[in-house]
Amino acid sequence: MTLPLTIENITAHYGSTKVLEDLSLSLAEGELVSLLGASGCGKTTTLRLVAGFLQPTSGAIRLGSKDLTRLPAHQRDIGLVFQNYALFPHLTVRENVAFGLKQRKVASAERTKRADAMLDRVGLAHLADRLPAALSGGQKQRVALARALVIEPPLLMFDEPLSNLDAKLRVDMRVEIRQLQRANGTTALYVTHDQEEAFSISDRVAIMHQGRIMQLDTPETLYQRPANAFVANFVGFENIVPLSVTARNGAEVTARSDSGAELTLSQDQLGAIPDRFLLATRPDGLQVSTDPAAVGLPAELGLRTYLGRAYQYQAQAGGLSLVANGPLSQPLETGTAAKLVPNPEQCAILQPE
Amino acid sequence: MKRLAGWMLATPATLAIALLLVIPVAGTIGMTFGTPGQGDWGIVQPYADFFASNFRRRVLWRTFEVAGYVTVISLAAGLVTAYVVARCPAWTKSVLVVLAVFPLLTGVIVRSFAWLVLLGREGMVNQFLIWTGLIDGPLTMLYTPGAVIVAMVYIFVPLMVLVLVGVLENIPEDLLQASSSLGAGPVASFFQVTLPLAVPGLIVGAVLVFTASFTSYATPALLGGTRQMMMGTFLHQSAMVRFDWPGAAVVAAIMLAVILATVLVMTRLAKRLNPMAT
Amino acid sequence: MPTRIHPLLIAFTVVVYLFLLGPLIIIFGASLSDTTYLTFPPQGLSLRWFENIWEISAFRRTIVTSLQMAFLGTLIALIIGIPAAYALNRHRVSLPAWLSTLFVLPILVPEMVIGFSLLRSVTVQMGVPVWYALLIGHTLLVIPYVIRVVSASLASFDFSVEEAAISLGSHPAKTFFTIVLPNIRSGVIAAFILSFITSINDVSVSLFLTGPGISTLPIQLLAHMEQFFDPTIASVSVVLMMLTIVVMIIVERTLGLAVVAK
Numbered sequence: 012m013t014l015p016l017t018i019e020n021i022t023a024h025y026g027s028t029k030v031l032e033d034l035s036l037s038l039a040e041g042e043l044v045s046l047l048g049a050s051g052c053g054k055t056t057t058l059r060l061v062a063g064f065l066q067p068t069s070g071a072i073r074l075g076s077k078d079l080t081r082l083p084a085h086q087r088d089i090g091l092v093f094q095n096y097a098l099f100p101h102l103t104v105r106e107n108v109a110f111g112l113k114q115r116k117v118a119s120a121e122r123t124k125r126a127d128a129m130l131d132r133v134g135l136a137h138l139a140d141r142l143p144a145a146l147s148g149g150q151k152q153r154v155a156l157a158r159a160l161v162i163e164p165p166l167l168m169f170d171e172p173l174s175n176l177d178a179k180l181r182v183d184m185r186v187e188i189r190q191l192q193r194a195n196g197t198t199a200l201y202v203t204h205d206q207e208e209a210f211s212i213s214d215r216v217a218i219m220h221q222g223r224i225m226q227l228d229t230p231e232t233l234y235q236r237p238a239n240a241f242v243a244n245f246v247g248f249e250n251i252v253p254l255s256v257t258a259r260n261g262a263e264v265t266a267r268s269d270s271g272a273e274l275t276l277s278q279d280q281l282g283a284i285p286d287r288f289l290l291a292t293r294p295d296g297l298q299v300s301t302d303p304a305a306v307g308l309p310a311e312l313g314l315r316t317y318l319g320r321a322y323q324y325q326a327q328a329g330g331l332s333l334v335a336n337g338p339l340s341q342p343l344e345t346g347t348a349a350k351l352v353p354n355p356e357q358c359a360i361l362q363p364e
Numbered sequence: 365m366k367r368l369a370g371w372m373l374a375t376p377a378t379l380a381i382a383l384l385l386v387i388p389v390a391g392t393i394g395m396t397f398g399t400p401g402q403g404d405w406g407i408v409q410p411y412a413d414f415f416a417s418n419f420r421r422r423v424l425w426r427t428f429e430v431a432g433y434v435t436v437i438s439l440a441a442g443l444v445t446a447y448v449v450a451r452c453p454a455w456t457k458s459v460l461v462v463l464a465v466f467p468l469l470t471g472v473i474v475r476s477f478a479w480l481v482l483l484g485r486e487g488m489v490n491q492f493l494i495w496t497g498l499i500d501g502p503l504t505m506l507y508t509p510g511a512v513i514v515a516m517v518y519i520f521v522p523l524m525v526l527v528l529v530g531v532l533e534n535i536p537e538d539l540l541q542a543s544s545s546l547g548a549g550p551v552a553s554f555f556q557v558t559l560p561l562a563v564p565g566l567i568v569g570a571v572l573v574f575t576a577s578f579t580s581y582a583t584p585a586l587l588g589g590t591r592q593m594m595m596g597t598f599l600h601q602s603a604m605v606r607f608d609w610p611g612a613a614v615v616a617a618i619m620l621a622v623i624l625a626t627v628l629v630m631t632r633l634a635k636r637l638n639p640m641a642t
Numbered sequence: 643m644p645t646r647i648h649p650l651l652i653a654f655t656v657v658v659y660l661f662l663l664g665p666l667i668i669i670f671g672a673s674l675s676d677t678t679y680l681t682f683p684p685q686g687l688s689l690r691w692f693e694n695i696w697e698i699s700a701f702r703r704t705i706v707t708s709l710q711m712a713f714l715g716t717l718i719a720l721i722i723g724i725p726a727a728y729a730l731n732r733h734r735v736s737l738p739a740w741l742s743t744l745f746v747l748p749i750l751v752p753e754m755v756i757g758f759s760l761l762r763s764v765t766v767q768m769g770v771p772v773w774y775a776l777l778i779g780h781t782l783l784v785i786p787y788v789i790r791v792v793s794a795s796l797a798s799f800d801f802s803v804e805e806a807a808i809s810l811g812s813h814p815a816k817t818f819f820t821i822v823l824p825n826i827r828s829g830v831i832a833a834f835i836l837s838f839i840t841s842i843n844d845v846s847v848s849l850f851l852t853g854p855g856i857s858t859l860p861i862q863l864l865a866h867m868e869q870f871f872d873p874t875i876a877s878v879s880v881v882l883m884m885l886t887i888v889v890m891i892i893v894e895r896t897l898g899l900a901v902v903a904k
Contacts, residue, residue, distance in 0.1 A: 062541070062545055063544075063545075064541055083544075083549075084541070084544040084545060085543075085544040085545070085546075085547050085548055085549050085553075086547075087545070088547070089545060090545070091541075091542065091545040093538050093541070093542060094538075095536070095538055097536070097538040097539050097541065097542035098542075099539060099542070099543075099557060100539075100561070101560045101561055110543070110546050110548070110556075111546035111547055113556075114546055114547035114548045114552060115547055158542075158546070159545075162546060162547070369729075369733060370729045370732070370733025370736045370737050371729075371736075371737070373725035373726065373728055373729035373733070374725070374726045374729040374730070374737060374741060376721075376722035376725065376726070377722045377723055377725070377726035377745060377785060377789065378726070378741065378744065380722055380781070380782065380785065381744055381745065381747055381748065381782070381785065382744070384760070384764065384778055384782055385747055385748060385751065385756060385759075385782055386744075386747070387763070388756075388759035388760055388762065388763035388764065389751060389755060389756065389759045391759065391762060391763055392755065392758060392759040392762060395762075441658055444651060444654050444655065444658075445654070445655050445658045445659075447651065448647055448651050448652060448654075448655040449655070451647055452647075460655075460659070462890070462894075463659060463662070463663065464662065465890065466663075466666075466886065466887070466890065467662050467663070467666065469839055469843075469886045469889065469890065470666065470843075470882065470883055470886050471842070471843035471845075471860055471882060472843060472845060472860075473843075473845060473860045473863050473864060473879075474666075474669065474879040474882055474883065475665070475666075477669065477863075477867065477875055477876075477879060478665035478666060478668060478669050478879075479665060480867070481665075481668060481669065481672055481876070482665060482668065488668065518661065518662070518665065521658065521661075521662060522662060525658075550648075575752075578752075579752035579753065579754055579755075579846070580846075581754055581845055581846050581849060582845045582846075582860075582864065585864070586864070586867065596754050596846070599754050599755075599758060600754070600849060600850075603758050603761070603850065604849075604850065609762065612758060613758075616752075616754065616755040616758050616759070619752050619754065619755055620751060620752060620755050623750070623751075623752055624750070627750065
């Protein structure tokens, strides 16, 4: 069984501090949506509101046709995977997994059967009689996952489930989580501060900041077409250059920076370009060139660092501090005058704030 | 060099406790043994004498009984109270903790005295009962086991509450959230998660209260008098009123043995039952 | 997570708190009585029993003795207990495990047994004067509290800070006073207050060590209660409770009361 989740105009406070403001979000059946953001952005608050550990000041939460807003946490029927696993230390692995079934008055034999079957699916059948203290971090996380899945909840929620694992295990586990979620077709809400993790497993990602969703989109769109400066910066567009259009020629647009440098951009590649806009690029999309004929932003190069695949330069371009990459074949010294050439395939056009 | 520094710093305290506690207490225990060949029991004759006396056996048994009742009642009352206190909002919780600390810091004499006033023939409890018409004349409540138990429960409940609030607060919040997300209501969560995890703490609290009530003096002296003699009051009477020091030493040694056995057995048990330990 | 609590549980808790605080309030009322015997509610209000405390010379003397014991005993316990706590935390590997067990003995061994044993050996066999024997008893009694509370704050002290100071040229002994001690100050204050209160309230050890002319306040109160049943005891109790309240306010202002609850 799986159901869509709807969060409607939720506002929430901690004491007198507003932590969520008029937040709305809906998850389609079987969809995995991540809430991504730095700590304090409201992502965990959102999850705790849906779980029923916090009460919203206003707004509504619905799972399918059921209104969850005022329902006690233990009647919500949501599978929850905690950051610290939250395994019951006094119960064996099997008893942990069977705990939710016991609350649902499933008979003892049936409970054991279903718990063991679920443990088998996460590859821990051989540890069923151990206590959680005897497990490694990855095994604990699998037990937590099995415990949340075995009750066959219409909604699964993950609260930074991988942040206590080492890097290698994180990658393995997120694949495993995604496979199990796909196989069950369960709607899932996933909270994380790790961009790679969110992008790699989500159908859609909501980037949050100060209690609001800044952009909710597929990972591909977020990565290539951020909607605003905050999201652009968040996904690695470190350079943001304000420009004004001086001439339009079909799809070709000529734009001038505040310091007077002119660039030519194609609307075919970048989409519609307004008269005043911000050009956002990653360091990769801004190439250092010493060719006098190159069309780019004139800059004075600063500190050079070695990235392995390229050199990276801190550069000053008409009052802007930018970060650009240059070829390994030609290391340049501090103080060199160069042009910074944007690569249109790696640029995004943003509305000025 | 480092080893020496450590020892030098620890020496004054080590010496103080060794010379002024270990040796004197060892001396007390030493004098409880009789001369070999005298009496049927040889060197343990003084202990045989203790257990041969009906009166002394009754004192020991009464002490166990009173301490047992006090422990069980304090545990029950303390657990419920601590559960409520631990779940209160922060401000209410700190007020309730302060209100429990206050009696704890007030001396045992003052707190026992309060019950002397309440339970006397002219005391408030009798006056109240007569006023309600439940009884015609004043009841004798002082110098009964009940009076000692009530006053001791009164003295040890704050301790129990504070210990158990600490125990309950040490249970990670996310375990209770996990439990409720899996469908357990407050009652199920309490019995299936909170209580099993609190057992080691409950044992610690019970040991504290049992040992303290088993060895207490002021409360049985004031509310039990000579009629409800307990080990503490009996030790005092033997040593300071009858000047029977060998007899007093036997009482002290039995007291010490009960306490050490209780502490050793129960801390082992608490450790074994602690699922949080890895 | 402030959840709803069943009203019955709340009612039970209220009853427990009434049980805890009611008798203390009754003592307060009784101390204001105008009659020569104890009643509640008081019949006629007066403060004469408070004046009476100071007029009975035995109370006057024992209050002074109690304060002396609490103050000096705690001070000595701090002087020998702080280095021991430091050694236990800093040099744990080079000290035997039984040492920390030795340091809790004064709590583990029943106070009555300690008191009787000190009477036998220190007062009688060694002939130590009563005042000094009493001081020995009170010092012993509070050493474990000092070591435990100071250890707790040393446990959260980062000793690399001390090493940093020494590497910068500070003498180890001086470093203890300039770096370590200021950082465990709240632990030392807590140890002082806890020890002071323990000592002031002690009955079981003092019971055996008081002698002719030298007694502590709790022992004097016991003796007084055996002979008289007048509101003076209630007044003394009220004074002691007031002192407790003052101490609690000081603790709350300086450290927070959580310290005592531990």
